[in-house]
Amino acid sequence: MSTPGVRLHIQGSHYMAIADNRQRYMPLPDDRLPGRCQCLDYPEAALLVNPKMRELTGEVDDKYQYSCENKDNRVHGWICTNPPTGFWQITPSDEFRSGGPLKQNLTSHVGPTTLAMFLSGHYAGQDLAPKFRAGEPWKKVFGPVFIYLNSAPIGDDPFWLWEDAKIQMMTEVQSWPYSFPASEDFQKSDQRGNVGGRLLVLDRHVNEDWISAKGAYVGLAPPGDVGSWQRECKDYQFWTRADEDGYFSIKNVRTGDYNLYAWVPGFIGDYRYDVPVTITSGSCIEMGNLVYEPPRDGPTLWEIGIPDRSAAEFYVPDPDPKYINRLFVNHPDRFRQYGLWNRYTELYPNEDLVYTVGVSDYTKDWFFAQVPRKKEDNTYEGTTWQIHFGLNNVSEKPHDDLLLNYMSST
Known part of the structure; x- marks a missing residue:
């Protein structure tokens, strides 16, 4: 640290x-x-x-x-x-x-x-x-x-x-970047490079045409697997957000080799451009149109929440009045209140959460974090949630054409 x-x-x-x-x-x-x-x-x-x-x-x-x-x-x-x-x-x-x-x-x-x-x-x-x-x-x-x-x-x-x-x-x-640092390891603006392009989404179960990756997070991080930027902690990362039409520009990138990563609010999964991007001093790389195809095997049957890497839409309980921070009362960050993990035990003292697709409301019936239940001896036990849904037709093929997609907060 x-x-x-x-x-x-x-x-x-x-x-x-x-x-x-x-x-x-x-x-x-x-x-x-x-x-x-x-x-x-x-x-x-x-x-x-x-x-x-x-x-x-x-x-x-x-x-x-x-x-x-x-x-x-x-x-x-x-x-x-x-x-x-x-x-x-x-x-x-x-x-x-x-x-x-x-x-x-x-x-x-x-x-x-x-x-x-x-x-x-x-x-x-x-x-x-x-x-x-x-x-x-x-x-x-x-x-x-x-x-x-x-x-x-x-x-x-x-x-x-x-x-x-x-x-x-x-x-x-x-x-930024500042011009005053004397260290040769701090690259100045003329030593860095820029990358631009446009990110599009192709999801034929939503639209036959390309969809602009509106508001996508697009970044350069050290080469790695899809999503590896979330665990990266030894080098540098450079991120921006795409505009309404999916255009992005990442400026003042340090020289080196990177992968280009992205994710798009509203679509599951992570994007990685498979060809490494090499930044040299003064370079201005135009990536052109990049197309992200979200992972799926068929049409979405049901979905709980919004795939946006946030649990904000799920149920966040009020805190115990004895343990409150008044700043977060009726606040978008109300999930930061102390002790909310114990509120799950109060709501589900004996049986765990059961969500019925088509009946339950994820803003009220899907707890924002999957937490353990507190027992009478002040120890905790793991919890198992259930999702009930109807399926009229079942395919026996090895690779089903149906995608069951839900977004949990864990």
Whole structure:
């Protein structure tokens, strides 16, 4: 794990901002001391029982609730309201982060602490721990990250500092790669290359013609198997999103050999362009039209959820009122509430989830994560879910023409 970070002087600096809808006054470090909090199921989570800010009484503080996907992890930090002062960490590029655009990493949390996560096994385990053979050479440039301080006259709205930080973030993104690093291992813009093209989808059970891969995630990552970018943690990755018509452009790519990978929201599976892409200094490679054919053996009979690598459409229960973070009440990220795994046991105390296709509603009847059931002795047991569906005609051929497709959140 690689975790450079900054811890600020506490006076007045306890308003944290990670996104437009994820910002709040945070507890103080003393609130995590014995007598002021109750330890929960793991050391990072604590119930505030006697915080200095009384309005936080009864809330859960847990640094993992403030994690963020790499693709969205551009700016986060703190505001001191008197005098109005901001401290911000800006990461213009996530090319050096591991695990691809959907990998979750820590941001800011009680301290006030601000972290720059480069390598982390959080939410993934040993698959994202770099492994080296005896004598294997390796080097990688992490960063640089940009520390931005801003301020406003006393009496001005201190929360405007967040808006200013976002403006500065966009400036830094447009300035990447920086020209000032002296290391020869940090390639400047004229040493890098660019790749462009168009991604289309061919799924004849949906449309006989090509479909533009609208909003597809397209990236260059080290050569590997289909989907291997999710486990890659030793080199660099470069990602973008295709436009409405499937056109994409990946700029400022470091020299080297890559595979081009993609996935398209709304379609199952992963795409890999099988011919390696070699980036040289100053190259501008036009890939032309690339066609992704999603895996299938026949028409879809039924589907649970949306194949978009998110569990947002499934049922996320309300948290136990005794263990709540008010920031995430009625929030798109309500799945970050503490203790939701125990809510499954309350909903299914004896029998596991049974989903009936054509009757059940996945927004209400499909739990967002497959979790174990808590037993009376405080141990856990595995759960087995069932999907019931009718099938009027069954083919006895070795390779059935029917594709039974469901999207679970596990």
